[in-house]
Amino acid sequence: MAFARLSAIVALALGASQLASAATTCSTGQTTAHAACCSLFPVVDLLQKELFDGGECGEEAHSALRLSFHDAIGFSTKGGKGGGADGSILAFNKTENAFHANAGIDDITDRQFPVFVKSGLSAGDFVHLAAAVGxxxxxxxxxxxxxxxxxxxxxxxxxxxxxxxxxxxxxxLARFADAGFSPPEAIALLASHTIAAADQVDPSIPGTPFDSTVTTFDSQVFLEVLLKGKSFPGATGQPGEVLSPLAGEMRLQSDFRLSQDPRTACFWQAFINQQSLMTFAFKLVMAKMQLLGQDVSKLTDCSDVVPKSTAFSGPIKYPASFSQADVQQACQILPFPSLATVAGPAPTVAPVPGS
Ligand code: HEM
Incomplete structure (x- = not known):
């Protein structure tokens, strides 16, 4: 139901953008539905070269996605907060970087700022294009x-x-609702934590991933957050962290609580090994998030400048030594997916390089 409502919102947004005419071939040789988007292809190349190490799903790509969330979520449907997906987090980084929840965000605003200046884009276009490209x-x-x-x-x-x-x-959930997101939409956005790591929750172990496949946008995080906790990745637990199932992995207390709460547990579990459902929902809700506070009728749909990722073939698996017996299943009305286990001894998850 919630996803259907969301589809309608995105369809409206798409309809309000200028209608596509015949494809234009840009001077760079690429094609786009709108000639106005041609100037973005060199910016995509610039981002790949100067920010994403030639096209990696590494620390900067992960952080660019986190930055787009921290920028957009400043919005309130009631007014009186920030401008939403407007790039204020980059343009006013001295102010927003000082907020407790933005700890460590200065790494990515410092990396993005010189590329932003070269790009000629507005701060909002830059932050949200960088997330899409990353x-x-x-x-x-x-x-x-x-x-x-x-x-x-x-x-x-x-x-x-x-x-x-x-x-x-x-x-x-109250904060997400204030920004305009329902509980299933909030959980769909948390698919982002499948390509995520923490530098600041425990600063003694920067780059500690939230799942065992941190460079793949799969549903592994939705599975691993449900597995029984055994240890902390650092010397001790930190505020905002709970025991994680794998050595070298961090489990956020918020992710775990959302996976267990009756208001969200079934939305959480429903994404496990459902790659198409998860990516479809994430794409829809990200479209809504990246347009918060914007007048869509004044924007141009340049989605065709965004590169395509390589496919993930799946299915996902339990990490070695784990099975359904380790699952803390909080949603009883849905059957739990049947998954194979990776062969071998329990793994240690490696930190993300460059964190
Ligand atoms: C309940 C809501 C959320 C909470 C409490 C939360 C919290 C966190 C925390 C604590 C970190 C680690 C920061 C650090 O120590 O360096 C993190 C990382 C991250 N978050 Fe979230 N997050 C939430 C929602 C989201 C959403 C909606 C997105 C994107 C749509 C997102 C994307 C990311 C990404 C990509 C990273 C990894 C950044 C990197 O590896 O550099 N998060 N999040």
């Missing part, structure tokens, strides 16, 4: 929609709009 480097990721033409941001977003891993489920 995740296209991760196998299995959907090709995100991208609308061009956001005006420059007028002010920094206020503090306390970004959810924290120490927050309880009620406050997380």
């Amino acid at each position: 995740i296209a480097n991760c196998a299995g990721a959907p090709s995100l929609l991208f609308f061009s033409g956001r005006p420059p941001p007028v002010a920094a977003a206020p503090d306390l709009t970004v959810p924290e891993p120490t927050d309880d489920v009620t406050s997380i």
Whole structure:
């Protein structure tokens, strides 16, 4: 139901953008539905070369996605907060980087700023195009929609709009609802944590991944968050962290609580080994998130400049030594998917390089 409503919203957004005429061939040789999008192809090349190490699903690609969320979520449907997906987090980085929930975001704003200046784009277009291009480097990721033409941001977003891993489920869902997202939409956005790692939750172990396949946009994180916890990846547990199933892996308290709460547990479980459903839902909700606060009728649909990722063939598997006996299943109304187990001894998850 919620996804159907979301499809309608995105369809409206698409309809409001300028109607596509015949494809234009740009001077660079690429084609796009709108001649106005031609200038973005060199920016995509610039991003790949200067930000994403030639096309990697690494630290910068992961952080670019986190940045797009921390930028957009400053919005409130009631007004009185930030401008949404407007790039304020990049343009007013001195202000927004100081917020507790944005710890470590300065790494990516510092990396993006010189490329942003070269790009000639508005800060909002740059932040949200960078997220789309970055995740296209991760196998299995959907090709995100991208609308061009956001005006420059007028002010920094206020503090306390970004959810924290120490927050309880009620406050997380309330914050998402205030920004316009339902519980299933919030869970769909958390597919992002399949290409995620923490530098700041335990600063002594930067780059600690949230799942065992951190460069693949698969549904592994939805499975591994449900597995029984055994240890902390660092010397001790930190605020916002709970015991994780695998050595070298971090499990956020917020992800675990959302996976167990009756309001969200079935949406969480429903994505396990459902690559098409998960990526479809993520793409829809990301389109909504990346347009928060924007007048879509004034934007141009330049989605065809966004590169395509390589496919993820699946199915996902239990990490070696794990099985259904280790699952903390909180949704009883859906059958739990039957999955094979990777052969061999229990793995140690390696940190993301460059963190
Ligand atoms: C309940 C909501 C959320 C909470 C509490 C949360 C919390 C966190 C935390 C604590 C980290 C680790 C930061 C660090 O220590 O370096 C993180 C990383 C990340 N988050 Fe979230 N997050 C949430 C939702 C989202 C959403 C909606 C997105 C994107 C749509 C997102 C994308 C990411 C990504 C990609 C990373 C990894 C960044 C990197 O590896 O550099 N998160 N998140």
